[in-house]
Amino acid sequence: MGETAKYFVVKQKAVPEVLLKVVEAKRLLESEKVLTIQEAVDAVGISRSSFYKYKEDIFQFHDNSQGTTFTVTFQMDDEPGLLSDVLKIIAEYHANILTIHQSIPINGIASLSLSIQVLQTTGDISRMIEQMEEQKGVRHVKILAKE
Numbered sequence: 001m002g003e004t005a006k007y008f009v010v011k012q013k014a015v016p017e018v019l020l021k022v023v024e025a026k027r028l029l030e031s032e033k034v035l036t037i038q039e040a041v042d043a044v045g046i047s048r049s050s051f052y053k054y055k056e057d058i059f060q061f062h063d064n065s066q067g068t069t070f071t072v073t074f075q076m077d078d079e080p081g082l083l084s085d086v087l088k089i090i091a092e093y094h095a096n097i098l099t100i101h102q103s104i105p106i107n108g109i110a111s112l113s114l115s116i117q118v119l120q121t122t123g124d125i126s127r128m129i130e131q132m133e134e135q136k137g138v139r140h141v142k143i144l145a146k147e
Contacts, residue, residue: 093127
């Protein structure tokens with residue numbers, strides 16, 4: 001397994017302009033103010049390559065008294081108890097699971113997406129994601145969105 005991802009929360013003024021523009025381009029696409037990636041990058045003044053390079057790694061953080069919800073996707077081996085082990089990790093960090101979507105396993109691999117609500121009592125999210133990635137049989141953990 002490669003290097004584990006680390007997550008940071010930084011103030012907007014510390015974020016390079018290109019990353020802020022990627023966030024804005026994603027917002028334009030999500031709101032359907034533009035229909036294509038080309039229109040989005042033209043509107044914010046970045047290249048398509050910059051957008052593709054960073055689009056999976058930057059998202060806007062929304063502070064919310066009800067908690068922040070984020071969606072994580074991953075693939076895992078079709079083994080009894082593995083999903084339970086992943087859910088235990090989330091429970092240990094006192095995060096709230098809102099939804100679970102699992103595909104029927106194909107060739108022994110299932111795809112999952114979880115919507116997780118982070119509360120004030122939730123522990124270190126970066127470490128939680130790392131522990132999920134380190135779980136034997138879990139592959140490709142990726143944060144898709146934050147709300």
